[in-house]
Amino acid sequence: MRLAVVTSHPIQYYAPLFRTLAERLDLHVFFAHRATPEQQAAAGFGTAFDWDVDLASGYAHSFLRNVAADPGPHHFAGCDTPEVGARLAEGRFDAVLLLGWHLKSLLQALLAAKRQGLPAMVRGDSQLQTPRSPLKRLVKEAAYPVFLRRFDAALYVGARSRAYYEHYRYPAERLFFSPHCVDNAFFAERATPQARADLRARLGVAPQTPLVLFAGKLIDVKRPLDVVEAVARLRAQGVPAEVMVAGSGALEGPMRERAARLATPLHLLGFQNQSAMPAVYGASDVLVLPSASETWGLVCNEALACGRPIVVSSGVGCAEDLAGEGPAGRVYPVGEVPALADALGATFAGPPAAAAAVERAARYSLAAAADGVLAAVRAVGRSRP
Known part of the structure; x- marks a missing residue:
């Protein structure tokens, strides 16, 4: 044919x-x-x-x-x-x-x-x-x-x-x-323990520190400031989480200001090209996609392929497929920062095995x-x- x-x-x-x-x-x-x-x-x-x-x-x-x-x-x-x-x-x-x-x-x-x-x-x-x-x-x-x-x-x-x-x-x-x-093998093969250790060392993040990743454009519809506010809530509850951002855009300045005001450690990597992303996922402990509207969210496929769980808003198109069932993902109502903080807290309290995330990615x-x-x-x- x-x-x-x-x-x-x-x-x-x-x-x-x-x-x-x-x-x-x-x-x-x-x-x-x-x-x-x-x-x-x-x-x-x-x-x-x-x-x-x-x-x-x-x-x-x-x-x-x-x-x-x-x-x-x-x-x-x-x-x-x-x-x-x-x-x-x-x-x-x-x-x-x-x-x-x-x-x-x-x-x-x-x-x-x-x-x-x-x-x-x-x-x-x-x-x-x-x-x-x-x-x-x-x-x-x-x-x-x-x-x-x-x-x-x-x-x-x-x-x-x-x-x-x-x-x-x-x-x-x-x-x-x-x-x-996505090319699951490309991401899985490069998200190694050594890549995780190297990036965390470069950022000054301790090996056991919970690290929340936002990956995407820093624009209003993706609501990246919600991640900073949710992690600030976790820190107030005694969870020493930090935020890592792979992306750039108009909200970079506001994110810096919000993180400083809330005393939340923020690691801004800037735009990361495709070959750098497996190490970024590997260094994180969970990916958050808080978008108000997202037709799918292929960063979620990438994170799962690297063995990382995902937390997505209800506005994200892949919510039912990649996050709505099983231990590798959680869904919360879009814009509800307390619910996002609760989802992150539950993920850190009972982190899923990497194999669960990889198995979900394999279906897609x-x-x-x-x-x-x-x-x-x-x-x-x-x-x-």
């Missing part, structure tokens, strides 16, 4: 999946945009950078010509690639997989596929809990049951993703599970995600002479 994938730009989370798929079928990925270091900074990372892991080898790919006046995946019209239809026709593909429908390029690909009789599939992480205006909800209630059926198959990444399709009455027989995932693997894609392609792909 020959599969085309159309997506916005090279993303660190998708490259391992593309390589896994390329081992199992004839794959070609079309990117609508090539992001510059400066555009990465503008996307909220707070610093200009290039990823320090290879995002473009191990699978066939092309960059489409983006004619957008303001190019970039940060808005609908920022990826405009009129040539995508011709490229799909030239490739003689059996199916095309779109990673969402939030960009003009993706809709251009969908329309081209429909004109060519090419089965179109979609994989995304939309969820109903994402804040929307009443008007937008009404429009979607009317339009989406019709629009989504334009896709011959939909791949859902978790419980909330499936609920999204079910809400809009998408046919159950055309749903396939392709979980959100590259192999499982690829299996879902292949099942969908076999179900809808057209046969070539």
